[in-house]
Amino acid sequence: MRIWFNKTFSTIDGVFRNLRQSHSTGDITLICTQTYPMATAFLAADENYLEPTDLTAEDYLSWCVNFCQQYKIDLFWPGKEAALISAQHAVFNAMGVQVMSVADYETLSLxxxxxxxxxxxxxxxAKVMDFVAVNNSEAFDRAVVTLSAQHEKLCIKPAVSVFGLGFRILDTARDSITQVLKGVEYQIPLQELRQGMLNTPQFDTLLVMEHLAGYEWSVDCAGRHGELLCAVQRKKMPLAGHGQIIDNNCEIQDMVLRLTQYYRLNGIFNIQFKEGVQGVRLLEINARPSGGFGMACLSGANLAHIALQAIKGAAIPQPSIRYGLKISEINTPVILLDAAY
Structure with a gap:
């Protein structure tokens, strides 16, 4: 089977490694495309090709169709333009190409x-934290007043964001120079943020939320159109360098099951939770493998293999997950190019 992964996050090499572990040499051919020649995922793929850098939307879709035809793709596992591609299964199926989409177009857009x-x-x-979505400084001020009456600390995050980019805790006690000198991360002085809004009174949607200060869980999942096949909970330790634990929180498992069913999730996806004063709350659903995907599979569950078996319609035995396992990752130096300069 020839499986194509188009441009996506660099963590896809964890999926490649787990597919390799579960298949004999020659059973599958992993094909990876990226827009830059030094992509680390190329090191784990059987074949790699460069994508055009300037194509989006329908133009990119046409390029994908042509790529599948040219390289005789059997299974397309999209990253870039995943929502758009999910609405075009019929186009690919007509060529004999299956598409691994986490959900339909409407759900992925949502x-x-x-x-x-x-x-x-x-x-x-599932329950989420208390929040207010704002687009201007006046709405922001009202949201802060309303939520501050209910919660000790507040935070903000753009409504559209990945990897926690833009997340900040609102600091009402210190200014930015004090934060810099103290080495405070992921916080922003409330008054200085308000001052910045004077120059940008209208802005893209920002979420003002209660701050959840407890443990965080990242749950890596494999599903089949709403059926949860396997979920591995990684409970993150609050201090950096203290690793993560393969957990078995029943409340989180139940929410993952309901979310998978409600949104008819499929393939590999990740769901994140965090604990607050009122209990565990849902943070987000990532329609892709997470950055910690490789750590999750140390539990004994090869999620990539499970997802692939599901799309083949094969039997899927329930893996034995090693709960309580403490895990971490280490950086590994690699050579991207061996050339004389």
């Missing part, structure tokens, strides 16, 4: 915007 996602989510499925 998950991309946390303001829309949080509003859509029934509390019977």
């Amino acid at each position: 998950l991309h915007n946390k303001a829309h996602f949080y509003r859509d989510l029934p509390t019977s499925v």
Whole structure:
């Protein structure tokens, strides 16, 4: 089977390694494309090719169709333009190409915007933190007043963001120079943020939220169109360098099951939770393998293999997960290019 992974996050090499572990040499051919020649994922792929850097939307879709035809792809596992591609399964199926989409177009578009996602989510499925979505300085000030009356600390995050980019805790006691000198991370002085809004009175949607100060869980999952096949919980330690624990929190497992069913999730995806004063709350659903995917598979569950078996329609035995296992990652130096300069 020839499997193509188009441009996506660098963590996809963890998926490659786990597919390699579960298949005999020659059973699968892993094909990777990226827009730059030094992509580390190329080191784990059987074949690698460069993508054009200037294509988006329909133009990129046409390029993907042509790539599948030219390189005789059997299974397309999209990263870039995953939502758009999910609406075009019929086009690829007509060529004999299966597509591994985490959800349909409407759901993937919803998950991309946390303001829309949080509003859509029934509390019977999972609960999110208290939040207010704002687009201007006046709405921001009202949200801070309202939420401050209910919660000791507040935080902000753009409604559209990945990897926690833009997340900040609102600091009402210190200014930025004090934060710099003290080495404070992921915080922003409230008054200085307000001052910045004078120059940008209207802005893209920002979420003002209660700050969840407890433990965080990252749950790596494999599913089949709403059926949860396997979920591995990684409980993160609050101090850097103290690793993570393969956990078995029943409340989180139940929420993962309901979320998978409600949004008919498929393939490999990641769901994140964090604990606050009122209990565990859902942070987000990532329609892709997480950065810690490789650590999750140390539990004894090869999630990439499970997802691939599911799309083949093969039997899927329940893996034996090693709960309580303490895990971490180490950086490994690699040579990207051996050339004389």
